[in-house]
Amino acid sequence: MVITSNGSTILQRNNIDGTPAYRAPEKIKKTKENEVNIRAYPIGKLFIIDENGRAKSCTASVINTDNGNIGLTAAHCLVKDDGTRFDTLYFSPGYDSGATGPLDIIDVKDVAVPYTFLVDHVTNDYGLASFVFDDPDGGNATLQDYTGALGWRFDIENNTLTNIFGYPNSGTLENCTKNGLFLCEWQGHVLKDDEDYIVSDVDIGQGASGAPFIYQYNISTNLGYVYATFNSYDRANDDSLGTIYNSTIFLGLISRLS
Numbered sequence: 613m614v615i616t617s618n619g620s621t622i623l624q625r626n627n628i629d630g631t632p633a634y635r636a637p638e639k640i641k642k643t644k645e646n647e648v649n650i651r652a653y654p655i656g657k658l659f660i661i662d663e664n665g666r667a668k669s670c671t672a673s674v675i676n677t678d679n680g681n682i683g684l685t686a687a688h689c690l691v692k693d694d695g696t697r698f699d700t701l702y703f704s705p706g707y708d709s710g711a712t713g714p715l716d717i718i719d720v721k722d723v724a725v726p727y728t729f730l731v732d733h734v735t736n737d738y739g740l741a742s743f744v745f746d747d748p749d750g751g752n753a754t755l756q757d758y759t760g761a762l763g764w765r766f767d768i769e770n771n772t773l774t775n776i777f778g779y780p781n782s783g784t785l786e787n788c789t790k791n792g793l794f795l796c797e798w799q800g801h802v803l804k805d806d807e808d809y810i811v812s813d814v815d816i817g818q819g820a821s822g823a824p825f826i827y828q829y830n831i832s833t834n835l836g837y838v839y840a841t842f843n844s845y846d847r848a849n850d851d852s853l854g855t856i857y858n859s860t861i862f863l864g865l866i867s868r869l870s
Contacts, residue, residue, distance in 0.1 A: 630765030633835040634676040634756050653706035653713055653834060654759045655777050655795065658685055658741075658822060661700035663692060669792055670822040671778040672703055672741065673838060676761040679742065679870045680754025684764075685822030686843045687725035687739035695730045697723045703743060705759045707779070710793040715758060719744040724865040726858070737843035737855050738862075742869040760835055766859040768827055768839040770804040775829035776816065778842060783817020792819040802840075804856070809840040811852040816842050825854050 654674040661667055670689035675682060683703060691697050701720035706713025725739035745755040776799075781792035788796035802825060803810040809825055816823060822841050829836035840854030 633763035634761040656705035657707035659702050673824045674759045674761045680756045681743045681745045683741050687729040687737045689822050690723040690739045708795045724868040726861045738841045740865045763837040765837045765839045771801050774802040775799050775826045778820025778823030780817025781819040783815040809854040815845050816852040
């Protein structure tokens with residue numbers, strides 16, 4: 613089942629403004645040692661071990677794809693300065709309060725980032741990861757069948773009401789324990805210029821890189837449309853930034869991982 617909106621229900625891959633969110637089937641799934649309803653926890657913590665053995669973290673989200681096992685984050689959370697992927701990457705959807713989500717941790721299989729990012733590490737700082745997911749029930753279900761998945765859009769304009777979720781260990785988000793252990797939320801209107809979406813007067817914080825900017829967030833389903841990902845903080849202007857997606861590049865990244 614998909615969640616549609618008045619803004620975009622276009623599904624054709626050759627002429628697409630976005631794709632709707634995906635609501636996981638409403639049934640109880642068996643994970644770990646308990647019966648747990650995992651429906652609609654597409655946002656999670658991305659764990660990184662760099663080349664020096666240092667642990668880092670970002671935020672990632674499962675997005676709606678035919679593949680069913682693809683997530684979205686910031687490009688700098690997936691690849692090193694030399695353009696090669698981090699050796700150790702794993703994802704825990706639904707991570708919160710210092711505990712992994714119902715599906716525990718899931719290894720990253722492959723990553724795809726824009727070539728333009730590899731050139732200057734500033735332009736198009738977003739990327740996709742595919743996950744090594746084995747259905748805990750022993751069937752053929754994909755990750756998004758368990759977690760639900762955010763839809764995605766390329767047509768969001770200036771001054772749009774937006775919800776942003778991430779795991780910051782710094783920054784200025786209010787009502788947030790900023791230690792990287794808790795999923796925090798910001799809601800407000802996001803501005804847009806020629807290159808970026810802008811959250812004014814807020815530092816979303818380190819650890820929240822890759823946090824999804826969600827349009828039409830539905831609190832009852834935890835779903836909506838992601839249209840940007842947090843990638844940097846402009847200290848001079850006190851702005852948090854999310855690159856505007858290039859639709860051709862974005863769809864090309866999905867194709868590379870499918």
